[in-house]
Amino acid sequence: MKHFVQLSQIPRSPDYDYCVIGGGPAGLIAAHELSRRGETLLLEAGAASPESSYSELRAATTDSVLVSDHGVHPANPWTLRGPGGGMERYAGILVRYRAQDFDRSAAFAHASADPRWPIGYEDLRPYYDEVERRFGIARTTGLDPTEPPSCAPLLPPHPPSARAELINEAFDELGIGHFPTPLGVNSRPFARRPACTRCGPCNETLCRTGAKASVLPLVLGSGSEHRLRLAHAVTAEALRVDPSGRVSAVECLDTVRGRHATIRARHFVIAAGALNSCALLLRSTSRLHPHGLANGNDQVGRGIQFKLTGYADVRAPASAQLRESPTLFSTTATTDFYHRLPGGGCGGFLYEASASDRPDTIRLHFVVSETPMAENSVAPAPSSADGPNVVIRHRTHRSDLRRLRSLRSIAVDTLARIGRGVRAQEEFNATGMAHLAGGCRAGTDPRTSVVGPEGRLHQCDNVYVADSAYFPYAAAANPTMTVIANALRISRQLAQHS
Numbered sequence: 181m182k183h184f185v186q187l188s189q190i191p192r193s194p195d196y197d198y199c200v201i202g203g204g205p206a207g208l209i210a211a212h213e214l215s216r217r218g219e220t221l222l223l224e225a226g227a228a229s230p231e232s233s234y235s236e237l238r239a240a241t242t243d244s245v246l247v248s249d250h251g252v253h254p255a256n257p258w259t260l261r262g263p264g265g266g267m268e269r270y271a272g273i274l275v276r277y278r279a280q281d282f283d284r285s286a287a288f289a290h291a292s293a294d295p296r297w298p299i300g301y302e303d304l305r306p307y308y309d310e311v312e313r314r315f316g317i318a319r320t321t322g323l324d325p326t327e328p329p330s331c332a333p334l335l336p337p338h339p340p341s342a343r344a345e346l347i348n349e350a351f352d353e354l355g356i357g358h359f360p361t362p363l364g365v366n367s368r369p370f371a372r373r374p375a376c377t378r379c380g381p382c383n384e385t386l387c388r389t390g391a392k393a394s395v396l397p398l399v400l401g402s403g404s405e406h407r408l409r410l411a412h413a414v415t416a417e418a419l420r421v422d423p424s425g426r427v428s429a430v431e432c433l434d435t436v437r438g439r440h441a442t443i444r445a446r447h448f449v450i451a452a453g454a455l456n457s458c459a460l461l462l463r464s465t466s467r468l469h470p471h472g473l474a475n476g477n478d479q480v481g482r483g484i485q486f487k488l489t490g491y492a493d494v495r496a497p498a499s500a501q502l503r504e505s506p507t508l509f510s511t512t513a514t515t516d517f518y519h520r521l522p523g524g525g526c527g528g529f530l531y532e533a534s535a536s537d538r539p540d541t542i543r544l545h546f547v548v549s550e551t552p553m554a555e556n557s558v559a560p561a562p563s564s565a566d567g568p569n570v571v572i573r574h575r576t577h578r579s580d581l582r583r584l585r586s587l588r589s590i591a592v593d594t595l596a597r598i599g600r601g602v603r604a605q606e607e608f609n610a611t612g613m614a615h616l617a618g619g620c621r622a623g624t625d626p627r628t629s630v631v632g633p634e635g636r637l638h639q640c641d642n643v644y645v646a647d648s649a650y651f652p653y654a655a656a657a658n659p660t661m662t663v664i665a666n667a668l669r670i671s672r673q674l675a676q677h678s
């Protein structure tokens with residue numbers, strides 16, 4: 181059994197083969213893979229805090245500012261800080277991107293950053309299948325019209341909640357197809373994890389039973405063939421370039437002892453969450469890289485994307501409340517409008533989203549992707565002890581708002597079949613949200629992208645970006661399945677070629 185320990189308990193020499201920065205799902209799966217091949221050290225900024233509430237954890241990371249057309253606001257460039265990253269409190273929705281998500285250039289001809297991925301669905305498919313085999317995903321097949329080819333489902337889907345049954349009836353009346361939301365939550369025991377007891381919506385909470393899939397337990401339970409050390413409460417501050425142009429070390433702050441330390445390694449993998457990964461590269465200035473590591477083309481930090489989202493809700497009829505004990509977060513979804521909305525434009529994902537604090541409510545989450553815009557960017561704030569961590573500059577494209585409202589009206593029409601007084605609210609995600617992407621966009625042209633298809637920086641050949649900073653287009657589907665599959669692909673290729 182491996183554990184996260186303080187940096188002072190970690191040997192510094194000889195040099196590590198691989199140093200991974202960030203202990204979310206991307207960093208953990210990458211470190212796990214690389215440690216089969218060589219001595220690996222993972223650095224995670226946060227410390228474990230199982231007793232903290234989600235709002236306390238989020239409040240602890242509101243350390244940045246957003247500059248937008250709406251003025252200057254406090255912002256949050258983290259999903260969460262701590263071993264396991266955002267996945268420790270995720271809602272459990274594990275879906276693959278659709279084959280079309282890897283090239284949406286026709287739908288986003290107005291984008292000022294290229295939405296095309298340098299790889300396609302088929303490149304990622306074996307890794308998606310492998311992640312599914314390791315975690316098990318409770319899902320069905322044949323009902324989702326946008327479903328990409330995949331391995332056969334390993335676990336049966338969860339039955340619909342009483343709320344989802346009402347949503348499904350409304351979908352049926354409107355002629356909208358639906359399917360059980362694919363969940364990384366065991367519907368029967370699988371991979372040494374028990375079946376879910378439906379103790380409550382998983383969103384924002386730690387799983388009490390271990391039924392919810394996460395990368396952290398997989399890594400903590402890995403065997404002696406993995407040469408892996410895990411350090412928490414240590415923040416990577418800058419990468420240091422040697423005269424040959426390679427990165428030789430990372431400078432970091434041990435936040436327990438308040439001491440700076442230097443860690444040396446042969447290869448570095450950055451997985452600090454999309455926005456913090458960009459900030460780390462931009463803080464890594466040197467004679468060879470005066471504007472930040474690999475930023476000679478002024479692309480690092482550009483093209484960041486959030487999702488545009490909102491919730492529509494209606495009061496649940498008494499009958500549904502009566503039958504309902506705590507439920508899973510989501511048990512029904514539709515992708516009928518994923519590729520195209522009725523009024524035109526690339527569509528989005530619509531699914532049940534039960535809230536633990538609103539048991540009397542039926543709620544839908546509507547989600548569309550954002551147009552990739554080079555002007556939407558993140559940069560480290562000018563340093564000051566109490567000042568912000570990073571500055572986000574962001575503007576929502578008008579067409580994205582139209583697309584969001586088009587999907588919102590479908591959500592509202594659906595819930596209006598269930599009850600009166602439907603309310604719909606759009607979220608202001610530009611201040612930061614849990615789905616972060618872009619900023620070290622992948623591409624084959626070193627003039628317009630930061631990393632190549634294999635995740636390696638164009639301008640520094642021993643540093644890789646393994647998290648969603650890689651994503652040229654963030655898609656509307658929930659990202660974590662793609663984050664893990666792509667990090668697995670990048671780290672396996674690195675292990676094979678180093």
Ligand SMILES: Cc1cc2nc3c(=O)[nH]c(=O)nc-3n(C[C@H](O)[C@H](O)[C@H](O)COP(=O)(O)OP(=O)(O)OC[C@H]3O[C@@H](n4cnc5c(N)ncnc54)[C@H](O)[C@@H]3O)c2cc1C
Nearest residue numbers: 202204205206225261265266271272273416453614658660
């Ligand atoms: C409440 C909630 C619900 C969610 N539900 C879903 C869902 O149902 N489905 C889905 O697909 N996704 C969901 N997500 C999103 C999901 O959590 C993210 O997609 C995923 O965590 C991204 O993984 P990552 O490894 O790229 O980044 P992160 O999880 O953000 O991990 C990055 C890690 O790097 C660390 N770090 C940052 N900077 C530094 C530094 N300088 N030095 C060292 N370490 C650093 C951070 O502390 C963090 O632990 C949800 C997220 C939240 C918070």
